Amino acid sequence: MKTETKRENSLRSIEKIVPPPPVHWVGDGFRVHGFLPHGPLHAERMSPFFLLDYNAKYNFPPSTNLLGVGPHPHRGFETVTIAYHGRVAHHDSRGGGGVIGEGDVQWMTAGSGLLHKEYHEEKFNREGGEFQMVQLWVNLPAKDKMTEPKYQAITNGEMGRYELPEGGYVEVIAGEYEGVNGPAATFSPVNLFNLKPKAGSEIKLNFPSHYTVAVVAIEGSATLNGEKKLPTDNLALFETDGEEIVVRAEEDSVFLVMAGEPLNEPIAQYGPFLMNTNAEIAQAIDDYQQGKFGYLAD
Numbered sequence: 001m002k003t004e005t006k007r008e009n010s011l012r013s014i015e016k017i018v019p020p021p022p023v024h025w026v027g028d029g030f031r032v033h034g035f036l037p038h039g040p041l042h043a044e045r046m047s048p049f050f051l052l053d054y055n056a057k058y059n060f061p062p063s064t065n066l067l068g069v070g071p072h073p074h075r076g077f078e079t080v081t082i083a084y085h086g087r088v089a090h091h092d093s094r095g096g097g098g099v100i101g102e103g104d105v106q107w108m109t110a111g112s113g114l115l116h117k118e119y120h121e122e123k124f125n126r127e128g129g130e131f132q133m134v135q136l137w138v139n140l141p142a143k144d145k146m147t148e149p150k151y152q153a154i155t156n157g158e159m160g161r162y163e164l165p166e167g168g169y170v171e172v173i174a175g176e177y178e179g180v181n182g183p184a185a186t187f188s189p190v191n192l193f194n195l196k197p198k199a200g201s202e203i204k205l206n207f208p209s210h211y212t213v214a215v216v217a218i219e220g221s222a223t224l225n226g227e228k229k230l231p232t233d234n235l236a237l238f239e240t241d242g243e244e245i246v247v248r249a250e251e252d253s254v255f256l257v258m259a260g261e262p263l264n265e266p267i268a269q270y271g272p273f274l275m276n277t278n279a280e281i282a283q284a285i286d287d288y289q290q291g292k293f294g295y296l297a298d
């Protein structure tokens, strides 16, 4: 018989509820609210996460032009694309390509660098329809910034799945929830979950108190820690004063949970390059101009 008492984790306070920032377009295919890196959600505070573009639910009409964003470089971080509705196709300068289907995730390690383009998948583009997508940039530790580029194409069925006792489930993309592991390999501790609870379901999540923790309401709404409402398309940022957060679904919902250990390294950014020093940024620009990221046709 166990006699030790289980230590109660302390509740992590809510720092801020952030409504969706004004929309901007990435190319002509992504109508996004740029949550990060802006205002209170600046790079140091949000590390290891750097950028969060959220294409809230939007109905694209049928199109004969292929909608998206043309060839562009990346170096020094990872792009994580989560397709909630609609499908995205991608191609890169190393010959890679594929489709991110509805419910799937593409975890691309840009590392030392490549060129890629991101478009609506051809059939989706032609027919139009509901589109909802997240692109998250996860910073790489200094020692891994120049790692070989790679993809992890994670289909919905490959994600870890934890059935919630009160209804619904948790998809584990990266990290671990209640003993269920996600398939994504990461370079620093990162947890990325889709909570898909039924109305009234209450979910407790625990992360070390120094982790950066945020929740985005993709569908539906929540009450957080029994006190604050998180409306649809809003982001909640939590303080670093405790371990546990409590998410109660007010209706059948989808919440994106991102939690990671801050890298605590200098951040230097210029456009699509995310390094530690200005000299490394200058090097990235130089390498790009010299064609060292390869070639990719429009």
Ligand code: MN
Pocket (backbone or CB within 6 Å): 072, 074, 079, 116, 118
């Ligand atoms: Mn890109």
